[in-house]
Amino acid sequence: MxxxxxxxxxxxxxxxxxxxxxxxxxxxxxxxxxxxxxxxxxxxxxxxxxxxxxxxxxxxxxxxxxxxxxxxxxxxxxxxxxxxxxxxxxxxxxxxxxxxxxxxxxxxxxxxxxxxxxxxxxxxxxxxxxxxxxxxxxxxxxxTHYIEEAERICDRIAFIVNGKIVKTGTVAELMENAGHEHIIKLTLNESANGIKNELQRNFPNLRIEVKGENACYIVSPVKVALSPILQYLDERGISVFEAKEIRPTLEDVFVKVTGIEVDKLQKEKEGGKK
Amino acid sequence: MNAWIAFWNILRKDIKNYYLKPPNISWGIILPLSWTLMMFVRTPSPQAMDIRSLLPGLMAMSILFGTTSMLAVTITFERRGRSFDRLLLAPISMTTLVFAKISGAILFGAIIAFSPILFAAFIIDLSGINWGVAIASILLMAVTSTLLGLAIAVSAKEVFEAQTYSNFFRFPMLFLSGLFLPIERLPIFLQPISYCLPLTYGADMLNRAITQTGFMNVWLDSLILIAFSVLLFYYCQWNINRKRIF
Missing domain, CATH: 3.40.50.300 (P-loop containing nucleotide triphosphate hydrolases)
Known part of the structure; x- marks a missing residue:
């Protein structure tokens, strides 16, 4: 139009x-x-x-x-x-x-x-x-269907679902409005499964998730103070090789706002083109 | 000035890209030429009057097939490839766009109309033809046939569809417009249809120019053809605008 x-x-x-x-x-x-x-x-x-x-x-x-x-x-x-x-x-x-x-x-x-x-x-x-x-x-x-492309290039982004704009804003605004959590990924020297329950008991304000063999995710609604956790692990002879903040991507925000899985969207697009 | 630049370049592009496209060659060039040759060959001994009396019908048929085939190609090829979008997205008026798109076909139809004349020139003496009326009738017929072709082409998605739809009109028109069979010899219930077809008046003008026969005044024929052209032009413009077909 x-x-x-x-x-x-x-x-x-x-x-x-x-x-x-x-x-x-x-x-x-x-x-x-x-x-x-x-x-x-x-x-x-x-x-x-x-x-x-x-x-x-x-x-x-x-x-x-x-x-x-x-x-x-x-x-x-x-x-x-x-x-x-x-x-x-x-x-x-x-x-x-x-x-x-x-x-x-x-x-x-x-x-x-x-x-x-x-x-x-x-x-x-x-x-x-x-x-x-x-x-x-x-x-x-x-x-574009490539959300990372929009994130990288665009000043303002609009999410469109079924022909209607459901959300607009800058990348920062969209991230903020989505109310994301703070996530720290710890890479340990041994399997994180053994320590998960113990960590959860000692740090009840945090959510502990284990994904993969040696990776442990610490999820919190507020910023996480890492020193007590690192000290706790050190006392138990567990080494932390890497601590990395995991920032939510625009794709996560898109999924949260629209309820559409990006993979599904991509498949639909490819299917439509065939 | 801007409109002229766009007009000229659209026309040039259509001539360069579409005059020799296969569907245009088969329907717009080979069919009229072979029909002309067939008619000339079947005349037992080339009697001057027989050949001369065939010329108006053959020329009108060449124009009809030449213009409608060209339009079927230029419009449907561009619709399918979505390159027509480019023209609709450009800051040129719909009037300029329609003029530009039909001009290539009008020119093509007018050129093809001279092929029967060219063949006849080797067989008979062509003196006595009123060239002014002949050329005027060729141009007016080319315009009405082109616009008819445009009206059909905008309804088709593929070239073969456009050619098929065109045949629904082209072949009946050959027999109803008095090209090869005088209208007065048609069944009485078909004769009113003949008078609703623009080709009838174009053929009448050509008959007047070439064989000095014809049932109407040349000026009246011209006026009716101009009226058909104006009506068809506005209909095509309205139709493209209404559908925003692309």
């Missing part, structure tokens, strides 16, 4: 002060859209695809050719600029589709699943390009 591809049944849309319903064509001049699947022209080469997309925004020949060269360079596609789009790898297609979406230097960019299904190197490059655009003042709307 924000891009003008479908029409809202109710409400208003304002994009940078422009009426997004009655004056959508004006709004579209400052919007860039990169769909989840590459939709450039198979028979045209990369350079011609970019030049064509630029012409849709009224850019003159010299201007669009200059911009196309710039983008091919920026996206490391210069050496394949004259190759037909259909001969590109998936990662190259994604990069060229993003380049086509920003050919007119939009103020607002909609990116749908920019790194889904592509190799690590290309995904890293795309993330770095998104951050670069963000730093240069472009407002980027990024849709």
């Amino acid at each position: 924000l891009t003008g591809l479908s029409r809202p049944s109710a409400g208003e849309i304002w994009i940078n002060g422009i009426d997004g319903i009655n004056n959508i064509k004006k709004a579209q001049s400052i919007i860039g859209v990169v769909p989840d699947e590459s939709n450039l022209y198979d028979d045209m080469d990369g350079f011609d695809n970019l030049c064509f997309c630029a012409s849709l925004y009224g850019m003159r020949k010299e201007e669009r050719e200059k911009r196309a060269h710039e983008l091919l360079e920026q996206f490391s596609l210069k050496n394949v600029g004259k190759r037909p789009f259909k001969a590109y790898s998936k990662g190259m297609k994604r990069k060229l589709t993003i380049a086509a979406g920003i050919i007119h230097n939009p103020k607002i960019l909609f990116l749908d699943e920019p790194t889904t299904g592509i190799d690590v190197e290309n995904a890293r490059q795309i993330r770095s390009l998104i951050l670069d655009m963000k730093h240069r003042g472009t407002t980027v709307f990024l849709t």
Whole structure:
């Protein structure tokens, strides 16, 4: 709806002060859209695809050719600029589709699943390009199923379930609102099972969990003072090799807020694509 | 100026990418050409009047198949690949977009319309043809057929679907528009349908230009074709806008 591809049944849309319903064509001049699947022209080469997309925004020949060269360079596609789009790898297609979406230097960019299904190197490059655009003042709307990607790139995040926003905020706000617990993971020199009940009896305000052979988790609603625990273990001849604070991830917050398991969501998405 | 840049580049891209796509070659080029050759060959001894009287029908048929095939290809290929989204997302008006998309097909139809003339030029003397009326009728027919093709293509998801839907209209139109069989020889209950088809008026103009026959005034034919064009143009624009089909 924000891009003008479908029409809202109710409400208003304002994009940078422009009426997004009655004056959508004006709004579209400052919007860039990169769909989840590459939709450039198979028979045209990369350079011609970019030049064509630029012409849709009224850019003159010299201007669009200059911009196309710039983008091919920026996206490391210069050496394949004259190759037909259909001969590109998936990662190259994604990069060229993003380049086509920003050919007119939009103020607002909609990116749908920019790194889904592509190799690590290309995904890293795309993330770095998104951050670069963000730093240069472009407002980027990024849709992703990769929560760690949102956590790493986005200033504000909205969790959407069944088409409705259920929570919005910065990463810090979302973490805070989720009311997370403090967790310390201790790696011991022997099995933690033998010590679990004893520890729980001596430190009743903490919750002791054992996961794996030598790992012991200390869970508390407030910050944990480690010295008494370490001293207690030391007196019993148990060495602590490592003590690590386990911070909840945005994925944990997502699961808590939405009640949706991320794995299930990923499987549904993959199933849907098949 | 911006609209012209977009218009010209969409047209250029369609010509470059779709004129020689296989579905367009088979339905838009091979079929009209082979039909033309078949008609010329089956004429026992190439009588000038026989060939000349066949020309309007063959030209109209070439335009009809050429334009509708081209539209079936340009629209459905782009819908399937979702590249049409790019055009809808661009800051160009729906009017510019529709004009740009139909211009390639109109041009293609007009070029294909001259293929029967080209073949006939080797067999008969073509003097006496009113080229002004002939060209006007070719352009007007190309416009109405293209818009008809667009109206059909926006309802199809695949090229073969669009070609099949088009055939529901194309083949009956061949027989109902007086291209090869005069309308007055059709059963009386079919004749009103003939007068509702734009091709009838285009063929009449061509008959007037080539064989100096025809049942209506050329100006009236032109006006009716222009009216069909305007109606179909606004219908197609409304339909794309309404559906936001892509």
